[in-house]
Amino acid sequence: MIFNLGSINADYFYSLPHLPGPGETLAATGMKSGLGGKGANQSVAIARAGAEVCHIGAVGNDGQWLVDRMTAAGVDTRHIHLSRHPTAHAIVMIDGQGENQIVIFPGANHDQNRDVVEKALANGQRGDWLLLQNETSLQVEAAMLAAGKGMNVAYSAAPFHADAVSSLLPFLSLLILNEIEARQLSQALGREVLHLPVANVLMTKGAKGADWHDTRLMQTTSVPAFPVTAVDTTGAGDTFTGYAVAGISTGLSPQTALRRAAAAAAISVTRLGTAEAIPTLAEVQAFLD
Numbered sequence: 651m652i653f654n655l656g657s658i659n660a661d662y663f664y665s666l667p668h669l670p671g672p673g674e675t676l677a678a679t680g681m682k683s684g685l686g687g688k689g690a691n692q693s694v695a696i697a698r699a700g701a702e703v704c705h706i707g708a709v710g711n712d713g714q715w716l717v718d719r720m721t722a723a724g725v726d727t728r729h730i731h732l733s734r735h736p737t738a739h740a741i742v743m744i745d746g747q748g749e750n751q752i753v754i755f756p757g758a759n760h761d762q763n764r765d766v767v768e769k770a771l772a773n774g775q776r777g778d779w780l781l782l783q784n785e786t787s788l789q790v791e792a793a794m795l796a797a798g799k800g801m802n803v804a805y806s807a808a809p810f811h812a813d814a815v816s817s818l819l820p821f822l823s824l825l826i827l828n829e830i831e832a833r834q835l836s837q838a839l840g841r842e843v844l845h846l847p848v849a850n851v852l853m854t855k856g857a858k859g860a861d862w863h864d865t866r867l868m869q870t871t872s873v874p875a876f877p878v879t880a881v882d883t884t885g886a887g888d889t890f891t892g893y894a895v896a897g898i899s900t901g902l903s904p905q906t907a908l909r910r911a912a913a914a915a916a917i918s919v920t921r922l923g924t925a926e927a928i929p930t931l932a933e934v935q936a937f938l939d
C-alpha cells in the first residue's frame with residue numbers, strides 16, 4: 651500500500667502565436683485543461699501500474715473535477731480535503747516552436763491539514779510506503795509520522811530545493827532525482843549522492859535511462875530508456891516514479907520495476923498531456939512484449 655502526500659493541480663495549456671511580452675494582451679489560438687501536479691500524476695501512475703494508492707492532498711471548492719479524475723483512475727481519494735484556498739493551477743503558455751512559459755499558483759497544495767494526514771497514515775502498516783514530492787506543505791511532519799510507524803518513505807526531490815531534501819533525509823528509504831537535481835544536491839551538500847545516508851537512490855537520466863543505487867551494498871542496477879519519438883516529455887519523470895515505487899512496493903526487483911517504469915515513461919512521452927498520457931499496466935506489458 652502506498653500513501654502519497656502530493657499536489658493536485660489543474661493544468662491549463664494555451665497555444666499562442668508567441669510568448670507575451672510585458673504589457674502585452676494576446677489571444678490564445680487554443681486551450682486545453684487537464685489533471686496535473688507531480689503528486690496527482692504519481693498517484694495516477696501508481697494506480698495504472700496496478701498498486702493500491704491512497705492520495706493525501708487538498709483542493710479548493712473549484713477542484714472536485716480533478717478529484718473525480720483521480721478516482722476514475724483508481725486512486726483512493728478519501729483523504730483529499732477541501733481547503734478554503736483555491737485549487738492549485740498551472741498556466742502553461744506554449745508558442746509555435748514548443749517553447750513555454752509556466753505560472754504555478756500553489757493554492758490548496760500549501761494548505762494541507764495535519765488531522766487529515768494523521769488520519770490517513772493511521773491506516774499505514776510497517777512495510778507500507780509514503781511517497782512525497784516538494785509541492786505540498788507538511789512533508790517533514792508526514793515523513794516523521796510514517797518513519798515512526800516503520801513505513802518506507804520515498805521522496806521525489808522536485809521541484810528541487812536542497813534545504814527540503816536535507817530536512818527529509820533522516821526519514822528516507824528512497825530518494826528519487828533526475829541528473830540535474832543530483833548535481834545540484836551534491837553541490838549543495840558537498841558530497842556525492844551515493845554517499846548520503848539513505849538506503850536507495852533512484853536517478854533518472856532522461857533518454858539515457860535510469861540507475862537504482864543500493865548505497866549499503868554499493869550496487870547499481872542500470873536500465874536503459876526505450877528509443878521512441880518523443881512528442882511531449884512533461885510528466886515522464888512522474889510516470890517513471892509512480893511505476894517504480896509501485897513495483898518496488900509490491901515486491902518486484904529493482905531491475906523489473908525499473909524496466910516497467912522505463913516502458914511506461916517511454917509510452918507517456920509519445921503522448922500529449924500529463925496524467926492522461928500515463929499508460930496502464932496492460933499497455934506497458936504489451937509494449938514490453
Ligand code: ADP
Nearest residue numbers: 828854855856857859860875880886887912915
Ligand atoms: P524528469 O522528467 O523528472 O526530468 P527524466 O527526464 O530523467 O525525468 O525522465 C524520466 C524517465 O523517463 C527516464 O529515465 C526515461 O526512462 C524516460 N524518458 C524520458 N525522456 C525520454 C525519451 N525522450 N525517450 C524515452 N524515454 C524517456
